[in-house]
Amino acid sequence: MNGLIETLRQAVGANHVLVDGDLSAWEQDWRKRARGKALAVVRPGTTEEVAQVVRACAAAATPIVPQGGNTGMVVGSTPDDSGRAVVLNLTRMNRVRAVDAANLTITVDAGCVLQTVQEAAEAAGYLFPLSLAAEGSCTIGGNLATNAGGTQVVRYGNARELCLGLEVVTAQGEVWDGLSGLRKDNTGYDLRDLFIGSEGTLGVITAATMKLYPLPRATLTAWAAVPSMDAALALLGLAHRHLGAGLTGFEVMGQFALGLVVKHMPQLRVPFQQESAWCVLLENADQESEEHARAQFERLLEAALEDGCATDAVVAENIAQARALWHVRENIPLAQAEEGLNIKHDISIPVSRIPDFCAETDALLKREIAGVRLVNFGHLGDGNLHYNVQAPEEDDMQAFLREHEERVNALVFDQVRKFGGSISAEHGIGTLKVGKLPHYKSPVALKMMRAVKDALDPQGIMNPGKVLLP
Ligand code: FAD
Ligand code: MLT
Ligand code: ZN
Numbered sequence: 523m524n525g526l527i528e529t530l531r532q533a534v535g536a537n538h539v540l541v542d543g544d545l546s547a548w549e550q551d552w553r554k555r556a557r558g559k560a561l562a563v564v565r566p567g568t569t570e571e572v573a574q575v576v577r578a579c580a581a582a583a584t585p586i587v588p589q590g591g592n593t594g595m596v597v598g599s600t601p602d603d604s605g606r607a608v609v610l611n612l613t614r615m616n617r618v619r620a621v622d623a624a625n626l627t628i629t630v631d632a633g634c635v636l637q638t639v640q641e642a643a644e645a646a647g648y649l650f651p652l653s654l655a656a657e658g659s660c661t662i663g664g665n666l667a668t669n670a671g672g673t674q675v676v677r678y679g680n681a682r683e684l685c686l687g688l689e690v691v692t693a694q695g696e697v698w699d700g701l702s703g704l705r706k707d708n709t710g711y712d713l714r715d716l717f718i719g720s721e722g723t724l725g726v727i728t729a730a731t732m733k734l735y736p737l738p739r740a741t742l743t744a745w746a747a748v749p750s751m752d753a754a755l756a757l758l759g760l761a762h763r764h765l766g767a768g769l770t771g772f773e774v775m776g777q778f779a780l781g782l783v784v785k786h787m788p789q790l791r792v793p794f795q796q797e798s799a800w801c802v803l804l805e806n807a808d809q810e811s812e813e814h815a816r817a818q819f820e821r822l823l824e825a826a827l828e829d830g831c832a833t834d835a836v837v838a839e840n841i842a843q844a845r846a847l848w849h850v851r852e853n854i855p856l857a858q859a860e861e862g863l864n865i866k867h868d869i870s871i872p873v874s875r876i877p878d879f880c881a882e883t884d885a886l887l888k889r890e891i892a893g894v895r896l897v898n899f900g901h902l903g904d905g906n907l908h909y910n911v912q913a914p915e916e917d918d919m920q921a922f923l924r925e926h927e928e929r930v931n932a933l934v935f936d937q938v939r940k941f942g943g944s945i946s947a948e949h950g951i952g953t954l955k956v957g958k959l960p961h962y963k964s965p966v967a968l969k970m971m972r973a974v975k976d977a978l979d980p981q982g983i984m985n986p987g988k989v990l991l992p
């Protein structure tokens with residue numbers, strides 16, 4: 523292995539091959555669910571350096587774990603504890619390569635932090651709409667490798683819908699330049715779409731060409747108290763009707779989830795938390811004017827109050843107030859982490875079936891596990907819930923996970939299947955759900971996935987143990 527380390531040092535520079543000292547930032551996942559051990563952490567600065575690293579690892583049959591900001595939720599970007607894998611961290615590759623205003627595209631290195639991409643787009647007078655609470659540290663490569671969702675999907679789609687082209691280093695260390703920026707290209711299989719959502723198991727994304735949009739003239743945020751999930755769904759219907767394509771965000775938050783924010787971030791003001799079972803955050807991005815957006819919002823909320831699907835509502839008066847409301851929503855995962863380890867789910871269900879799913883599954887879990895606490899929030903506009911399960915307050919979290927995680931997952935995922943949903947809407951499979959996939963994906967789909975994996979990575983060196991078991 524010394525020979526490999528030496529080759530890696532020659533490829534990227536000795537300073538960028540880390541083998542000693544505290545490597546926990548690269549070896550441990552964000553949620554602290556697992557701590558692995560890397561042979562080395564390698565930090566290339568260019569696509570050619572990535573290709574050299576992959577070729578060296580392939581020659582030594584050494585596993586590679588691609589890593590961006592390491593904010594993933596499913597233990598996908600950290601190594602196992604064998605000490606055999608090279609962690610290939612892309613964050614030194616952080617250049618904005620080009621903005622093509624006429625084509626409405628931006629081309630960036632894969633290690634660019636999402637917020638940097640948003641800021642570069644805005645500086646050029648455009649919107650890059652992908653947005654999530656980890657945007658200050660997650661990378662565009664990680665966003666694409668997980669097909670991240672976030673809070674603007676109801677209008678702009680997932681990371682996949684925002685991507686027009688990729689540059690990829692294959693598992694053999696060849697460079698595929700697919701940065702076409704074309705909106706139409708029917709010349710055979712869509713290779714770009716294979717790599718999006720592949721969680722580092724097929725190759726290394728080194729750059730991407732992403733779509734830009736005109737900046738809205740006005741973006742307004744509202745917060746509504748809703749008495750039930752049925753009411754939240756009725757409000758969503760009204761929002762679609764009143765706002766049309768202006769509806770850019772529709773987030774639902776349960777009372778207990780917001781209570782964790784109140785408990786752990788007491789400086790934040792959380793409207794209607796005490797008196798309402800659910801709250802909804804809505805965003806309206808308008809191409810006409812602020813007056814127009816405000817009038818639309820007022821008509822929508824009046825209709826909602828009249829209908830009874832909202833019992834109270836506020837519209838942010840200015841950007842600071844809007845940011846404060848979004849800040850509450852974005853702090854839920856952090857408040858939940860403060861509360862302790864938990865069982866996290868990112869399920870999707872056809873929107874129309876969500877109220878019945880919640881009613882049945884809440885009752886089932888509470889019956890099976892006494893004192894269990896449900897931390898429920900998410901992207902209702904996309905049919906995607908973070909249906910999370912926290913131990914009873916007095917329980918030891920580790921012991922709770924050991925005793926109940928398998929059972930809780932089986933209960934929730936069986937319900938997801940019954941209601942025609944998916945066990946992962948946005949975080950992916952990683953290692954946490956790798957044992958579950960064979961139970962919830964069809965054998966035909968799994969066979970095709972295996973064929974793709976074997977064709978593109980015949981040695982099985984790309985992120986082994988993630989998504990598909992050997
Ligand atoms: P990493 O965590 O480093 O990697 C994630 C996966 O992608 C791993 O399998 C890794 O091997 C692979 N990978 C990373 N870079 C590359 C590359 N260049 N080439 C090939 N494979 C690669 N996710 C959502 O979808 N929606 C949300 O709303 C959301 N909110 C979040 C909020 C918080 C507070 C946190 C901590 C996370 C959130 N996430 C969310 C999860 C996470 O941020 C996203 O999945 C993000 O897209 C991961 O980016 P990353 O750069 O951190 O990737
Ligand atoms: C979110 O929507 O906040 C994220 O997906 C993170 C989480 O589920 O905790
Ligand atoms: Zn989410």
